[in-house]
Amino acid sequence: MWVKTMGKQLLMIVGDFxxxxxxxxPFQALQAVGHEVxxxxxxxxxxxxxxxxxHDFRGDQTYLEERGHDFQLTATMSDVDPSDYDGLVVPGGRAPEYLRTYDAVLDAVRHFxxxxxxVATLCHGPQILAAAGVLEGYEMTSYPAVRPECEAAGCTWVDEVTTDGNLVTGQAWPDHPEWIAQFLDLLDGEETRD
Structure with missing residues (x-):
């Protein structure tokens, strides 16, 4: 039997590409179980x-990139207060490489x-967390090409979806089932990893 969870207020930081x-x-899945994003x-x-x-994985040395959809923003970053939110989602792609240059983004991440x-992040999203200086001591994963940045930021990199404390990480969209499930457990206050 499907049970709708008690809705939380979540913030998702996104950008072009x-x-x-x-x-x-994750935007739709989190809404489907009753969270506001x-x-x-x-x-x-x-x-x-x-x-x-x-980003498609076809056996090459890196992923193939094609144009996706237009995604409509639901709030204005300068109007939101991170303290009003129960959790944070930081998707990957190419956006994190420039989003990490905005003080407002780094300050929001530090708050969480x-x-x-x-906090849930995957793929290149950890680039933002590394720039915010919040990864010291965590065990986590990311897109493998981001591993050097994660390790330089003081974390232990592993090759699987991982929850460590308040942080859930995955390598890329093929990890969605496990990554989203672990984030939902964390939002519900359940431990998913020692």
């Missing part, structure tokens, strides 16, 4: 769109770690 599936799927992007307002990119609130 974030990975399509890594934005769309505000998707924001620096320098854009609620109702504006970000362009997404689809300082308050020990649930």
């Amino acid at each position: 974030g990975e399509d599936y890594e934005i769309m799927v 505000d998707a924001v992007c620096p320098e854009k307002d609620a109702g504006d769109v970000v362009k997404t990119a689809i 770690f300082e308050a020990d609130k649930p």
Whole structure:
């Protein structure tokens, strides 16, 4: 029997050419189980769109990138207060490489770690966390090409979806089932890993 969870307020930080599936799927899945998700992007307002990119894995040395969908933002970053949210989602794709240059993004990320609130990130999303200086001592994963940045930021990198404290990490969109399940457990206050 499917049981709807008690809704939480979640913040999702996205940007142009974030990975399509890594934005769309968690945004919709989290809403489907009763959470409210505000998707924001620096320098854009609620109702504006970000362009997404689809990363496909076809056996090459890296992923293939194609144009994805337009994703409509639901809130304006300059209007949101991170303390109003119960959790944070940081998708991957190419957006994190420039989103990490915005002080407002880094400050928002730091809030969730300082308050020990649930954070879910995957793929290139940890680039933002590394820039925010919050990864020291964590066991985590990311897209393998981001591993050096994660390790330089002081974490132990592992090759699987991982929950460590308040942080849930995955490597890319194929990890969605396990990554989203672990984030939902964390939002519900359940331990998923020692």
